[in-house]
Amino acid sequence: MRSKNKKPHLNPPLKGEETKERMVLSKNIISSYTESILDTFSVEKIRRDFPILASRVYGKPLVYLDNAASTQKPASVIEAIRHYYTTEHSNVHRGVHYLSELATQKYEAARVKVQKFLNAGSEREIIFVRGATEAINLVAATYGKKNLKPGDEVLITGLEHHSNIVPWQMICEEKGAHLRVVPIDDNGDIILDEFNRLLSGKTKIAAISHISNALGTVNPVKQMIEMAHRKGVPVLVDGAQAVPHLRADVRDLDADFYVFSSHKVFGPTGIGILYGKTQLLESMPPYQGGGDMIKSVTFEKTIFNDIPYKFEAGTPHIEGAIGLGAAIDYLNLFDWNRVQEYEQALLQFAEGEISAIDGLKIIGTAKEKAGVISFVLEGIHPHDIGTILDREGIAIRTGHHCAQPVMQRFGIPATARASFAFYNTREEVQALVRSIQKVKEVFEHV
């Protein structure tokens, strides 16, 4: 992750008369450092792995900058799903026949891939769900149901996506508990002192995003988890925006729960992951009832299955799990230090180019950021920006990004958001900048 504090050789402390000169020097160093990374990363080779990136939109080359909403899929993921349905499909955990055993084996192998991907201690701690949203709902509905009493508190932050607000609101309302929100500062950083202050004896769980979808802020989750644990509060980390940009290590973070969606990490839609510590998962009641989550059923009593199956009622999204496994295999081909270095260089380049546009303001200037540039243009609504960019073949997202409280914090109804993946290029950033200039031309000639 880019840290404005952690690269003293790039960002020397500035004082007095030297300031301007050193700023120029510093900018040159940053720019040549960035350039060399952008030049040497083999992004064109990566792009060839993603068939959709070669497509054209309205006759223009697709520039896909909506990765925070969903990422595109490499051919290997698409092929894994096709192969599964062509040669391996049956229901899992049911039959004694060849195909059922094969499908079960593939499904469970995907679980182990996810376990290793997150560095979880056991594959039993990996639960397949529909996505990050369902994972949070599951924890709110089960952990919350068991542990929340009237007057208790759930702590979230002002950066959260609606998915990490609403499930908690719902369970708080049901239980007579209170939702507390840690404020963010003008840069889009969580105010850590406030987080610490709001962790109280009444706090039963804290739920925090690893990376903000609306602003790109990388939150110091490891430090926040430590602070919470000191007060005996377990922490759920919403990793939906983090997994495409960094390698999350749940044991290093000491996260109690970690959730993400497959489709944001180059896998298929409709599947996601809930990681939970064994002891917590075992103590929670089931989420939904049905097949696979039981050991035995009579009309009088049901004995629930062990984890992870206790939380996987019904026939699962088998090809989704296999596709996610294939996405993880694909990601494992890369040196992630190099990928992160490239993504940071691209973000730095993009922020430089975009912020130079007259009348443009970047919303979210946190100390550490990843993958996202949210911006507003003076006098031009984000929706109009989105429409004009779309006709130039550029896909960005406009609106509140399912984070209305973040918009309210900055006093704006919406932003335009460009979000990057490791297959995006410097040329695409330049196309974005040219098109933003076109937006201004359309509006300024009146």
Added chain:
Amino acid sequence: MSDLKALYQEVILDHNKNPRNFKKMEDADCSVEGYNPLCGDHYTVFLKMDGEVISEIAFQGSGCAISKASASVMSTVLKGKTRAEAEEWFEKFHHLVRGEMKGETGIDELGKLAAFSGVSEFPARVKCAILPWHTMKNAIEMKKETVSTE
């Protein structure tokens, strides 16, 4: 850029930049909010009625160029019209932006509203163009509920 030029016509850009009747009306007979939370378009339409006639119309709020210009042009078209005429214009405008112009209405008849003909090529923007009109419709029917077209 040709589709874009058809969408962002001079009339629309002008009304976006200099919206007409853009003010709060303190003595309105009815005011209704229109709000599309996904894109953030948010307006209040104010009406003063003289019997069946819309004697004054104004609006306030913020949003994209299409919704703001739509509200502005609407306010200039509907001032002095009766409720029944306003409803007729509502129907015509809908047909226009959905690309469903009926034979009986020529585009010439629409005057400034014809500037919104390009919207039909941008299905995602139809909701922006019609938000002020739906808000106005609730206002002439003296309904108070907030309107959304998302």
